[in-house]
Amino acid sequence: MCLGIPGQIVAITDETRQMAMAEVSGVRREVNVACVAEGALEGLVGQWALIHVGFAMSLIDEDEAEKTLEALRDLGEAQEALEQMAAGDAALAGE
């Protein structure tokens, strides 16, 4: 919950709510990009961000993203984050 996980922003999904689709370790998740938005949201597409509990909090470069993911996998945190995302989807589905 505190470490965050790197994801790549692949599309803007909702301009007004400042939401974008991010790809996190092969999994797609809608995230809020208000904290990293500067100018037109389209400019974020293709960029990497550290994502904390569904919010892109900081833009990072690809190399940093890769290193961070590696460290998170080492710590078991990457798996945990992906499981939490799946749990969130399950909660929306009713459980």
Added chain:
Amino acid sequence: MKFASEFRDPKAAKVLLAEIAKVADRIGATKDKPVHIMEVCGGHTHSIFRYGLDKLVHEGIEFIHGPGCPVCVLPRARVDECIEIAERPGVIFTTFGDAMRVPGTKKSLLQAKADGADIRMVYSPLDALELARRNPEREVVFFGLGFETTTPSTALAIQQAAREGLGNFSVFCNHIKVPEPIKALLDDPHMCLDGFIGPGHVSMVIGIHPYDFIAQDYGKPLAVAGFEPLDLLQSVLMVLRQIAEGRAEVENQYARVVPEHGNPVSLAAIDDVYETRPSFEWRGLGEIDKSGLRIRAQYEAYDAEEKFGIGYATGRREVEEAEGCACGQVMTGRTKPVDCPQFGRGCTPEMPLGALMVSSEGACAAYWQYGGARAVEPAE
């Protein structure tokens, strides 16, 4: 060798370790008279154990594990209050998974869920918002938990709910701040800390200056750090060098993610939605002045404490800590987890008694997971 496989750049780590040893020797740090460096953040504690950094660094350096795991410092009374809300008819109670197993006075959220309360683990407060949209006949409550890293997320979620006029969404706010408990530790006469490693992701939001008082008023060095092993070693070296040179400054080891002044959008959202509570209770540390946040009157409709008349909205209740639990001493660096009489006996990750055993970021769980278990004889 474990060392070589786990460091992406073992050569860089060796250079850093050698340099750390040199400076430690220069300031006369020994096993018996060590330099005490507190890593404030639970994520750092986890990393230190995972990579065995406490064993790799010069023996004159002792890591003191700080109160920086928001799940661990949650008092039992707050868990009880969560359950009280969750058990109200019509409520969907949503929480980060980390909080599910924290023991309350009688039960945890996990047990309450087993007993029939509609408690759902979510990844993000945005999931809770979506649940509220999809279930207009239900009251959806989100358990807002965490330091400055997660505080903006609930602030932005509340702002979004307000924009949409979602009347069935509220947040049970337990957001807490990092600088204030550090101040409380520094004011403790038993304090023996020589320097700090600051939580990088908190500073990503608040910047590095909220720590200036540590250097200026208390004369202790601090380095804001990332959580990878090389980040941690580098920040240990930065703190040691300051000690060796008689400096006390706030340095930024994690500049690639941490802007000096933080994230303006996050800070504006926090400021808009939250205000500082006069004081807030921390497990093991007691009430700490100005250490917690509450929702401003302007957003009262989204404040679960007001909506359900619970918690600080009703005045305080005292709740005793579990007997024989040394969480408080461990959190202030006075006791090592293995020296707690309950460690590995009445308290294990499967059956946690104290909060530090619940989350993988808790000092006791980290000790247990990475070999601390070996240091304790099995219970008879």
